[in-house]
Amino acid sequence: xxxxxxxxxxxxxxxxxxxxxxxxxxxxxxxxxxxxxxxxxxxxxxxxxxxxxxxxxxxxxxxxxxxxxxxxxxxxxxxxxxxxxxxxxxxxxxxxxxxxxxxxxxxxxxxxxxxxxxxxxxxxxxxxxxxxxxxxxxxxxxxxxxxxxxxxxxxxxxxxxxxxxxxxxxxxxxxxxxxxxxxxxxxxxxxxxxxxxxxxxxxxxxxxxxxxxxxxxxxxxxxxxxxxxxxxxxxxxxxxxxxxxxxxxxxxxxxxxxxxxxxxxxxxxxxxxxxxxxxxxxxxxxxxxxxxxxxxxxxxxxxxxxxxxxxxxxxxxxxxxxxxxxxxxxxxxxxxxxxxxxxxxxxxxxxxxxxxxxxxxxxxxxxxxxxxxxxxxxxxxxxxxxxxxxxxxxxxxxxxxxxxxxxxxxxxxxxxxxxxxxxxxxxxxxxxxxxxxxxxxxxxxxxxxxxxxxxxxxxxxxxxxxxxxxxxxxxxxxxxxxxxxxxxxxxxxxxxxxxxxxxxxxxxxxxxxxxxxxxxxxxxxxxxxxxxxxxxxxxxxxxxxxxxxxxxxxxxxxxxxxxxxxxxxxxxxxxxxxxxxxxxxxxxxxxxxxxxxxxxxx
Numbered sequence: 231x232x233x234x235x236x237x238x239x240x241x242x243x244x245x246x247x248x249x250x251x252x253x254x255x256x257x258x259x260x261x262x263x264x265x266x267x268x269x270x271x272x273x274x275x276x277x278x279x280x281x282x283x284x285x286x287x288x289x290x291x292x293x294x295x296x297x298x299x300x301x302x303x304x305x306x307x308x309x310x311x312x313x314x315x316x317x318x319x320x321x322x323x324x325x326x327x328x329x330x331x332x333x334x335x336x337x338x339x340x341x342x343x344x345x346x347x348x349x350x351x352x353x354x355x356x357x358x359x360x361x362x363x364x365x366x367x368x369x370x371x372x373x374x375x376x377x378x379x380x381x382x383x384x385x386x387x388x389x390x391x392x393x394x395x396x397x398x399x400x401x402x403x404x405x406x407x408x409x410x411x412x413x414x415x416x417x418x419x420x421x422x423x424x425x426x427x428x429x430x431x432x433x434x435x436x437x438x439x440x441x442x443x444x445x446x447x448x449x450x451x452x453x454x455x456x457x458x459x460x461x462x463x464x465x466x467x468x469x470x471x472x473x474x475x476x477x478x479x480x481x482x483x484x485x486x487x488x489x490x491x492x493x494x495x496x497x498x499x500x501x502x503x504x505x506x507x508x509x510x511x512x513x514x515x516x517x518x519x520x521x522x523x524x525x526x527x528x529x530x531x532x533x534x535x536x537x538x539x540x541x542x543x544x545x546x547x548x549x550x551x552x553x554x555x556x557x558x559x560x561x562x563x564x565x566x567x568x569x570x571x572x573x574x575x576x577x578x579x580x581x582x583x584x585x586x587x588x589x590x591x592x593x594x595x596x597x598x599x600x601x602x603x604x605x606x607x608x609x610x611x612x613x614x615x616x617x618x619x620x621x622x623x624x625x626x627x628x629x630x631x632x633x634x635x636x637x638x639x640x641x642x643x644x645x646x647x648x649x650x651x652x653x654x655x656x657x658x659x660x661x662x663x664x665x666x667x668x669x670x671x672x673x674x675x676x677x678x679x680x681x682x683x684x685x686x687x688x689x690x691x692x693x694x695x696x697x698x699x700x701x702x703x704x705x706x707x708x709x710x711x712x713x714x715x716x717x718x719x720x721x722x723x724x725x726x727x728x729x730x731x732x733x734x735x736x737x738x739x740x741x742x743x744x745x746x747x748x749x750x751x752x753x754x755x756x757x758x759x760x761x762x763x764x765x766x767x768x769x770x771x772x773x774x775x776x777x778x779x780x781x782x783x784x785x786x787x788x789x790x791x792x793x794x795x796x797x798x799x800x801x802x803x804x805x806x807x808x809x810x811x812x813x814x815x816x817x818x819x820x821x822x823x824x825x826x827x828x829x830x831x832x
Contacts, residue, residue: 378414416467462508475516479527525574564614584622630687699730
């Protein structure tokens with residue numbers, strides 16, 4: 231049996247080494263070949279871009295008379311010759327870029343790949359050595375922990391010295407040394423308990439702070455990630471994270487503040503997102519122990535990440551767009567806040583908390599916008615505010631009143647965007663939110679309350695939504711835009727008017743059928759449709775508006791199709807006579823109206 235284990239170990243270990251060494255060898259060869267090819271391409275490009283010096287670009291030394299030069303007098307020489315853009319005085323080749331468009335991770339992997347591999351193998355070797363020494367009891371508990379700490383500190387000091395000469399290599403040794411120290415302290419906590427939890431966490435925290443300081447001093451983002459990940463893993467490594475939720479969240483707050491300090495200097499928004507994900511992880515742990523304290527810390531973290539993300543958005547290189555990391559951070563922050571409020575807040579305070587944070591996000595992003603005219607933070611957190619407001623509304627209300635309030639809230643957002651941002655894109659984004667009350671309104675159109683009349687909440691919800699569609703279309707058409715955005719775009723407004731018309735026609739049908747019997751309700755509905763269709767058709771024909779004319783034609787086609795396919799079979803003889811005569815007379819009456827010849831336009 232032991233022979234089989236030895237045989238498997240002899241096969242698996244070489245296979246693992248081959249899986250590590252062969253890709254590394256291929257990466258090195260590819261990197262070298264790529265460097266040689268780039269160097270040749272740059273040399274060829276440099277030769278092709280040699281400056282062609284024009285006669286008028288050459289400055290000669292002054293001479294009194296070039297036409298009567300005495301014999302033996304030297305020819306005038308140019309004082310300066312223009313060089314190609316980007317070329318220096320002693321070197322005509324521009325410095326090549328470091329990674330030439332490759333991904334940051336692949337570029338980092340190819341940089342000092344042998345050193346990285348050696349550090350990984352050294353860590354495995356040390357782990358096997360320590361486990362072997364422990365198994366044979368060569369070193370006592372105190373000696374084992376002391377040896378691990380001395381080894382880690384030694385590697386850390388060596389990495390710090392190496393950083394001054396070779397930053398990539400120094401960063402590798404710095405992370406390796408801090409990792410050895412952290413793992414040694416963790417092993418002590420789980421095996422020997424020589425250090426109490428406070429001392430163990432203090433040692434780990436010192437390692438984290440030192441690595442973070444080095445990352446800022448040498449502008450190494452990879453070190454900042456290593457520091458943050460080590461800090462987030464520290465409570466799990468000391469076997470003490472389930473005892474005191476306030477202690478855990480306080481430590482996490484300290485780590486988040488330190489991370490934001492690093493983010494300020496390195497401008498790495500992904501660090502903020504990583505810290506947020508760590509906060510969410512530990513919040514789930516603390517929530518099981520103390521819900522009230524966890525909710526308080528959740529509010530504190532929400533405020534910190536809101537301010538930090540806004541500042542990071544304002545400090546980005548381009549104001550025209552936002553990184554997906556910024557958007558994701560904002561969305562996750564909003565979801566985190568809503569989830570913790572619903573889970574931990576008292577039921578009577580949930581809506582109040584959500585409304586409070588809605589105001590905070592909206593007001594904060596609005597203040598950023600009016601001071602910087604940067605729309606991106608306003609868009610992002612205005613969306614989060616709308617979600618918070620909608621969530622609070624959905625918690626407190628239900629049925630038609632919920633639909634009415636959501637409709638009015640969306641309409642208020644549209645008005646706000648049109649007055650504050652004054653951008654068609656912002657108005658369109660706010661108008662898109664009408665999809666939510668629109669879907670709810672479909673349920674009110676099919677409610678059973680229409681059988682008892684039209685004086686009920688379902689009818690009011692439909693009327694309010696129709697009015698909101700018309701108001702949104704009017705706001706979009708009358709929007710005062712800057713000259714750069716003043717190009718006419720009526721397609722969005724036309725669709726809003728058309729959608730409002732569809733809901734209105736359905737409402738007319740339900741209204742008449744809720745008052746009269748089936749025959750009279752159908753007759754009055756079809757007559758109303760015919761009148762509306764004729765008005766739209768004639769208006770579009772007279773004004774040369776193809777869209778209005780088409781809408782009228784479609785409505786008239788619906789009336790005729792309904793008569794021939796449905797009502798001819800469902801109505802009795804007297805009903806068919808009355809319905810067909812009334813609608814037929816309406817259609818015939820158009821023959822006596824004038825027909826102006828107007829060229830149609832879209």
